[in-house]
Amino acid sequence: MQATEDLKLLIDAAHASGDIARTYFQADPEVWHKDGNAGPVTEADLEIDTMLRTDLLAARATYGWLSEETEDDEARLSHDRVFIVDPIDGTRAFIAGERHFSHSLAISENGRITTAVVYVPMMDLLFAATDSSAATLNGAPIAASSQSVVDGATVLATKPNMDPNNWVGSVPNIQRKFRPSLAYRLCLVAQGRYDAMLTLRDCWEWDIAAGDLIVRKAGGIVTDRHDSPLMFNSPHPKTKGCHAAGPNLHKALQAKIRQPEF
Known part of the structure; x- marks a missing residue:
């Protein structure tokens, strides 16, 4: 194959x-x-x-x-x-x-x-x-975390992501952690060492392409900040952020992300 x-x-x-x-x-x-x-x-x-x-x-x-x-x-x-x-x-x-x-x-x-x-x-x-x-x-x-509630979840994210303007209601009560490589952050979620990773700013495809598949094949879900699946080899090779987590936590955390008003 x-x-x-x-x-x-x-x-x-x-x-x-x-x-x-x-x-x-x-x-x-x-x-x-x-x-x-x-x-x-x-x-x-x-x-x-x-x-x-x-x-x-x-x-x-x-x-x-x-x-x-x-x-x-x-x-x-x-x-x-x-x-x-x-x-x-x-x-x-x-x-x-x-x-x-x-x-x-x-x-x-x-x-x-x-x-x-x-x-x-x-x-x-x-x-x-x-x-x-x-x-x-x-x-x-390896397998993604089975964490299902946002409170207390370990989430790999930079500090600016926790700005109150990014969230519906109050900032979620998570344990924020950090690693410098987006690809490695995704793999740590796939491994189940952390419950989720999140970046709300646009991401270059090369930072997240490999990690996208690794998380999904570990049983997790990966989307952009608008909850759409990631697509690659785009004319402008950026995605609208990246959110990866186990299937239960992804839905709960995604619901707390503020979406733009059109």
């Missing part, structure tokens, strides 16, 4: 990405700042991006390409299958010498993710899923 073959390809590429990242980790890599306040990029990001683009497209010449560190080419829109990758998700953490960064690799087919890998190299954690297999962590099955 194509997804199984693609999964092996992504796993090998993720390990190769980790090998490169380790050589630069806590070694003062060169850093540049992108235009438009788009954040930092390091020589490690660029080296990994070049390796991934070269190796993955050599193996799958008919697939398109979307990466945070490659100038976008609208030719990807003509491909049914597209690689969607973030060479280092959590670049600021990587620069700071913090271990919670990841490599996020996914393949979309007609807008939905079919194959996904997120690798956290400094902890040797490899999360994976295909559309025909369960989500795993280092080969063992």
